[in-house]
Amino acid sequence: MSHRERLYQTEAIVLRRSDFGEADRLLTVLTPGRGKLRLIAKGARKPSSRKSGHVELFSYGRYLVAVGHDLDIVTQAETIEPFLPLHEDLLRATYAYYIAELTDAFTPEQDENQPLFGLLKEALGWLATADDLPLVARYYEMHLLGLAGYQPQLFVCGACKKALEPEINYFSPAQGTVFCPQHGHNRTDTVELSANGLKVLRFLQTRDWDTCRLLRLNPATQAEIERLAYRYITHHLERKVKSADFIQRLRRQTEAN
Ligand SMILES: [Zn+2]
Numbered sequence: 001m002s003h004r005e006r007l008y009q010t011e012a013i014v015l016r017r018s019d020f021g022e023a024d025r026l027l028t029v030l031t032p033g034r035g036k037l038r039l040i041a042k043g044a045r046k047p048s049s050r051k052s053g054h055v056e057l058f059s060y061g062r063y064l065v066a067v068g069h070d071l072d073i074v075t076q077a078e079t080i081e082p083f084l085p086l087h088e089d090l091l092r093a094t095y096a097y098y099i100a101e102l103t104d105a106f107t108p109e110q111d112e113n114q115p116l117f118g119l120l121k122e123a124l125g126w127l128a129t130a131d132d133l134p135l136v137a138r139y140y141e142m143h144l145l146g147l148a149g150y151q152p153q154l155f156v157c158g159a160c161k162k163a164l165e166p167e168i169n170y171f172s173p174a175q176g177t178v179f180c181p182q183h184g185h186n187r188t189d190t191v192e193l194s195a196n197g198l199k200v201l202r203f204l205q206t207r208d209w210d211t212c213r214l215l216r217l218n219p220a221t222q223a224e225i226e227r228l229a230y231r232y233i234t235h236h237l238e239r240k241v242k243s244a245d246f247i248q249r250l251r252r253q254t255e256a257n
Pocket of ligand 1: 157158159160161162179180181182183
């Protein structure tokens with residue numbers, strides 16, 4: 001094999017990081033051209049390692065990677081954007097954990113998805129600076145779902161295909177579809193969706209962040225769409241999302257103080 005085939009260069013964002021062996025780290029990263037990868041950063045836990053600062057969680061960097069027998073190995077790493085506020089503020093960190101966990105859960109390994117890489121990079125930047133962190137999370141969920149092939153149908157009834165009216169409709173987490181009152185209220189797999197909740201979900205689905213960031217949601221609507229997104233996501237992942245529970249706990253503590 002030639003030298004060229006044994007090495008590749010890629011941009012990467014660290015989704016997950018764990019200890020591996022004596023001094024190494026196992027990284028789960030998202031890349032623009034190679035999708036999600038699991039890589040070994042050798043010696044990255046040694047304080048003297050030149051790699052250690054460049055393979056931090058959430059950091060966006062450029063790697064030189066050697067093709068390994070089992071897992072590929074990071075041979076050089078340089079940070080492009082560390083997103084420092086995500087490490088300095090517990091709430092921002094928790095939301096970053098959440099979107100990283102969600103991204104990891106919804107992406108198969110080595111499945112190229114350039115738009116998703118772009119979205120994740122942008123969203124980490126928004127989490128580092130935005131005031132309304134839940135809004136970033138709701139926007140990210142909606143667009144991640146679309147890019148991962150789980151786009152919810154929010155415009156016509158899943159049964160009669162008529163355009164949904166601004167009234168109480170019914171969302172099925174199993175189907176990822178909204179049903180009109182006539183076809184939704186008797187189903188056992190649906191939850192109520194308010195007219196305002198539906199409007200906000202559609203807005204998040206169809207507009208870009210520069211428009212969505214101007215939304216000011218009342219707490220009831222924010223809670224409603226958060227609950228609904230959570231049910232839809234956990235239904236499809238068939239498990240709880242750890243960091244989502246942590247966000248809830250943190251928020252309750254903040255509200256209690
Ligand atoms: Zn219907």
